[in-house]
Amino acid sequence: MGQGTISRLPRLKELYLEYPLEYWDDSRRRLMPCLMPSLKEISSLSCLTSLKIFWDSFEPAQDTTIFSSLVDYDIRVGGRGENKYRPASKVSLTKLVELTGIDNFEGFHDLIGRAEEVILRETNVDISNIWNGEGEVFKDLKNLYIDGCKTMEHLAARIPQFEIQSVAQEQTSFSKLSILVISRCSAMKYLLSHSVAKRLKQLQHLSVFDCGLMEVIVMNEGTSGEGEILSFPKLKSLKLSHMHRLTSFYREHSSLLSPLDDATNRSSQSQTLFNGMVYVTQVAFPCLKELELSGLKEISDIWGEHYRSESWPLKSLEITRCHELDVVIPHFMLSSLSSLERLKVDDCDGLENVFLPSVAKGLERLKKLEVMYCKKMTVIIGQGEQPSDEVISFNELTHLKLKFLQELSIFCLYQEVKFPKLVDLILHDVKINLEEIELGKYDSTCELKYLDISCDSEIQLPYTWQLCLHYMESLALRQSWSEELKFMMFWNLKVLKVFESGCSILFTFSVLGNLHQLQELEISSCCLLEEIVEDVRGDEPSGTNKEAITLFRMKSIVLKDLPKLKSFFSSAHFEFYMPALERLEVVKCGLFTTLFTCPVSKSLRQLQSLHVYDCRLLESIVEDARGTETLNADDRIIRLSGLSEVVLTDLPNLKSFGLIARHTFFMPKLSNFRLSRCPHVENFTPLRTGFKVTVNSEWHKPKEVTDLNDFVRQYRKRCDSAEDQPLQAAFLSFPWSSPWAF
Structure with a gap:
């Protein structure tokens, strides 16, 4: 596409350019890269309503008036890397913006404010500069991904009072947000204000990773009343990872607390994730299915006391590297977590057990249990309030994995445990008596x-x-x-x-x-x-x-x-x-001294890879066929039709691949042959090898030879002359072209 081509199409309404943009060069007989049309060219298309394009960079001084007339757009500027934390969207989107490494995106304010999906990577910008509490901005936003924005202190702060009064409206800022992923925002101290969080009625997936200064997810800035419930009615997945200063999911702003309460919050030895020191607002997750917590160093308790009557429909709970945690599921949460199907506990140094007998008996739907790398754990099911002879049966458990639990000596104290439906059992570096695990x-x-x-x-x-x-x-x-x-x-x-x-x-x-x-x-x-x-x-x-x-x-x-x-x-x-x-x-x-007899080798027609290392007595791969019977032409051929790779290393007595004087080998797919530290090899086979092969060794630059046996003999001479020197590998690579036999 030549420069100026696009500007000669003034009535163009839809323009979709895939990256990378290429054209076919007849003279070179290959695809060649083509420059994307500039924004100046795009701006000349006054009728344009749909645009899909990628630019390597963007100059903020450029005229972006054309953007305001776009109805559908997919505009990407900067890097093309995929965000590893990005969950797949199940909704078809028509307005998308992705910016990477752009510090000034003033020209994109309108596009971002109207977009359904926004991805910001490595940008020093503040979303609040676009939003400013205006209800029309972000009202269509469904997916928001922010990664590596190191100057952003929060996503959205307090909403002005006139906006709070209109929060009940169906369409307002963030009201359609379904997926929110924040990662590597090192200056962010909290994610959302209470007034913004109340708008997230459609939020289904929330992930926050690697935000080193993050202390709280939702901050109450004084807009909630006492006893109010902050509900995320559609949230299904919550993932919080590697936030070493996080102390709570919800908290009052320090300016709203008395000096005594604020000091108590900060100095408390017990930090509860879902229940702060001030019980003004309760947070509810009526649809939460998946909860993952990792690297939360300050958290010593997950569940607050006020959740004892709250129903959590959790199916999967994963806790990793929470070293201050001393209880996974307390007894008062048993009825609330009765739907739990998967539980994983990994690298939690403070835990001595996973749960008590009363909790274990109540997890009737548990299907998968994994416990790993917990240094202090001595038992999976700890000692209950009173010793009991009652059998604990995990009636639905199909998968049990216990790994690297150095202090574990018993599965359960005092009580028998049964696993009638257990399918997978994995035990690595544990000291446990299998007699305790009753299969039923x-x-x-x-x-x-x-x-x-x-x-x-x-x-x-x-x-x-x-x-x-x-x-x-x-x-x-x-x-x-x-x-x-x-x-x-x-x-x-x-x-x-x-x-x-x-x-x-x-x-x-x-x-x-x-x-x-x-x-x-x-x-x-x-x-x-x-x-x-x-x-x-x-x-x-x-x-x-x-x-x-x-x-x-x-x-x-x-x-x-x-x-x-x-x-x-x-x-x-x-x-x-x-x-x-x-x-x-x-x-x-x-x-x-040999791997295969001649009859066995003839059966290996599907063999693709053969590696043999450090077998000190091995003299040949295929043994010489004994007998004096007459063989027809077909019987004389050993067909290794699928063999593509042979590696022979550290075989001091190897003399040949096959010491067979009566048979030839047929290896049509052999493409890689490696010979290393085999000083007494004499030939590949006793028979002539008349075919072309590319040879590469420590003594040869890549070159083509027609006799492999001749090359092996040269290799042997080199080994003899360099007997006291370290031997490197000799590589032989065979062309993929016509089949050959030798």
């Missing part, structure tokens, strides 16, 4: 499907759980895999991860052969493990009469730090086939 059912109807245990000390799985394990779908055990489990029939198991087991064998032959649903297997840091599968017929050779284990759904295998592992994919009496395998990683596994 111990047969095929047990709901438990996901079990993840990772603790410094061994946790024994209760005997009563064994029938449940038959129907598990995902199992991750650190220091908890016992000898008894190798006989378990995991009929539905899809994911298995075993860490730091002291066993020498994981499965019997029959058990592994029945893992028909298994898709992902990871075994790590098992220093005594010798065999994945028990070979019950001994170690004597069996010739060609081998049994086969085929896991048709297996996609990923990771084997790490298994120094005594003798074999996995084959033994004297069986071979292990995985036709769907896509990823294989083998690290520090010490007692085998």
Whole structure:
């Protein structure tokens, strides 16, 4: 688009220009950037009513008269970054303004005042300069996002008296506001005045983050009467995070308090979020579903006493890094929070328990409970007013996560706890007896499907759980895999991860052969493990009469730090086939010289990624095929059709990828081959490799060669001559063009 093109369209009514603006250059055969029309050009369009445009910068001296005639607009100036705190709007909007890095936006006052969505980032401006208590300004505003405006002290202060009298009008300033997000406004001490907050009848989402000087969300400037209720009737989500000086959601302005009351407020050791020291006005949230509090260092209590009769329809409560908090849900709030479905408590150093027995029994709808990183927590359900033998049953709880609770030793004092519908159980670095966790059912109807245990000390799985394990779908055990489990029939198991087991064998032959649903297997840091599968017929050779284990759904295998592992994919009496395998990683596994037999490698047609590190005895990836039988042309080809990446590192005895004189490899998608610290490698395969490949190593600039074996031999010579020097990686990248075989 040439300069002046737009100005030659005087009758244009609608102009929509997407960013970045580009045009096709025939001579260069590509898209080229094009400058946006200037505001001066746009101003010549006297008939324009709809405009969508982006400008990198804006000069405040420019004439913006054209803006006043716009009916629909989407005008963005400055950066294009997305606000990470910005929730998605579910409403279609026609008037939008986004300004980034603009300190003087006097020309945008009219657009901002009429907009439905306003986004201000890194701007040193004051919204009150646009508003000034005028009822016509911001009357259509639905979404407001302010980020990094470091000079703004508040969003909207006291409304003039004549405006307060008209607050009952349906359409007035902020009366349509639905989403309000404030972040990184370092000079802001409070967000709203009481008189402005009364207008927010449509507000559904309120988030305030990282405002270091913020002490209160709503400040009463003297416009409320005693006993008045400030209600947010449609607010569904409230998120307050990283405001270290915040002491209350609502508070009287210090000028309205007596010196004694003001001093008491500031010096009080107990700061209650929803109930200040002065009980003039009560704040109500009749529709609040989600409450998130994080990094509120001054808050020692969430709920005020006057909320004991108030109904909170909360479904989700998340509390993080509130170190002064000593109670999550007091007993008097039980009836008010009976709808709670999700509770997360994370990194709250002052908590010794999550709730008392009376509260635990009352949370009948709780479905998800997560407790993490609480240094002083010794028990989840604390000691009640009176010891009781009554069973506490979380009848709807499906997800329980306890992580990094160093002092936790018991789930509940004195009382039995049941979880009849528990599906996910995650225990990381806790010292808890699993006998305390009663699942309710111990047969095929047990709901438990996901079990993840990772603790410094061994946790024994209760005997009563064994029938449940038959129907598990995902199992991750650190220091908890016992000898008894190798006989378990995991009929539905899809994911298995075993860490730091002291066993020498994981499965019997029959058990592994029945893992028909298994898709992902990871075994790590098992220093005594010798065999994945028990070979019950001994170690004597069996010739060609081998049994086969085929896991048709297996996609990923990771084997790490298994120094005594003798074999996995084959033994004297069986071979292990995985036709769907896509990823294989083998690290520090010490007692085998090859990974695959020739028949097993032929089944790996879906394999995409092969990584092998630090296997000291490994001599080749694919074992040489034994036998004297005559092979036809097709039988001589090992087709690794999906393989795109091979990484071989720290293999001091590696001689070749495949020591196979009777077979060739077909790898049409191989694009990345990495060879590093393999000083005794002799060739890629014994057969000729006649194809073009780009080679890049510590001794070569990127260049194309036609014989990979020749390159490997040169690599070996370099290793021999530089034996006392650190070896770096050699990279070989293969073109994506026509398939090739070697």
